[in-house]
Amino acid sequence: MKPHIPSRRGFSLMELSCSMGVGSIVLLLATSMLGSSGDGYQKISSNIANAREVRAVVAQLRSDLARAKYNPSQIIGTPPSSRPSHHLGFLSLQAPQAQSEQGRIGDLCAVNYYLADLRTGNQAVRCLMRGMRESAETYAAIKSQSTGTLFEKQPDRDEPIGFGVVSFEVQPKTKDAAGQWIDWSSNTTITSAAPEALALRLLIASQSLCAKLKSSDDWDGIGANSKFLGKPEDAATHPNLEIHEMLIRFGNHESP
Numbered sequence: 001m002k003p004h005i006p007s008r009r010g011f012s013l014m015e016l017s018c019s020m021g022v023g024s025i026v027l028l029l030a031t032s033m034l035g036s037s038g039d040g041y042q043k044i045s046s047n048i049a050n051a052r053e054v055r056a057v058v059a060q061l062r063s064d065l066a067r068a069k070y071n072p073s074q075i076i077g078t079p080p081s082s083r084p085s086h087h088l089g090f091l092s093l094q095a096p097q098a099q100s101e102q103g104r105i106g107d108l109c110a111v112n113y114y115l116a117d118l119r120t121g122n123q124a125v126r127c128l129m130r131g132m133r134e135s136a137e138t139y140a141a142i143k144s145q146s147t148g149t150l151f152e153k154q155p156d157r158d159e160p161i162g163f164g165v166v167s168f169e170v171q172p173k174t175k176d177a178a179g180q181w182i183d184w185s186s187n188t189t190i191t192s193a194a195p196e197a198l199a200l201r202l203l204i205a206s207q208s209l210c211a212k213l214k215s216s217d218d219w220d221g222i223g224a225n226s227k228f229l230g231k232p233e234d235a236a237t238h239p240n241l242e243i244h245e246m247l248i249r250f251g252n253h254e255s256p
Contacts, residue, residue, distance in 0.1 A: 060130065061113070065250055065251075066251075068091065069091040070090070073148050076089075084201075085115045087112065088112060089113075090110075090111060091111075092108075094108075094135070103135065108135055109133060109135050110137075110141070110147070110150035112153070115127065116153065117216045126213075128162035128202070131159075138150060164205040168200075169202075170198055170199070173196060174196045175196060203235055204244065205241055208240060212228040213226075213229060
């Protein structure tokens with residue numbers, strides 16, 4: 001009786017081709033899933049970063065506005081632009097630790113907010129800037145009746161508190177006799193001599209969108225890469241733009 005000899009037959013070319021084809025499909029599916037997971041993780045990380053940014057900006061605005069003191073020279077400037085870039089300036093009481101020893105003679109300071117572009121290499125990033133003029137400078141300007149100079153923009157001196165801010169809008173508000181919020185203006189005769197609150201609107205770009213906007217013209221919507229920013233009227237549906245609106249009390253008025 002002859003012993004059984006095991007077969008040494010290998011894989012055919014057809015079998016190898018089929019195996020390689022199945023393996024390629026599995027690899028493609030795995031790569032696609034990993035790519036989707038990476039995009040999702042990046043989007044979540046960007047949203048978290050934006051949320052953290054907005055919280056910091058709102059906290060600073062609330063702190064400054066809660067101690068605000070109305071002065072006729074304060075600024076709510078509205079430069080002509082399709083993307084609002086308002087300039088907000090007002091007097092505010094600041095704690096001693098918020099000032100330097102050489103610049104502090106009291107607690108009344110001047111604070112202003114505006115948008116400016118900061119450059120890092122060949123990249124421009126639009127930021128919400130905060131400028132503070134300490135009490136010594138503030139009192140000197142009041143004494144010389146030149147308080148308007150306290151609210152001049154000085155990007156080299158002021159600090160950015162929010163990055164990727166496409167637009168910054170400010171509208172002073174007060175309440176009418178019926179208790180409804182209406183627009184306040186120092187040029188009209190209404191019940192309140194100063195605004196009771198400020199309605200603020202911030203439009204913030206995601207990190208991925210910021211990376212695509214290279215120049216100031218791009219942020220203004222007229223540059224070569226401005227197509228990534230889209231039209232102002234489409235901001236609410238843009239996947240990489242977030243709108244944040246808030247009503248913050250001005251001075252010692254009750255919370256809105």
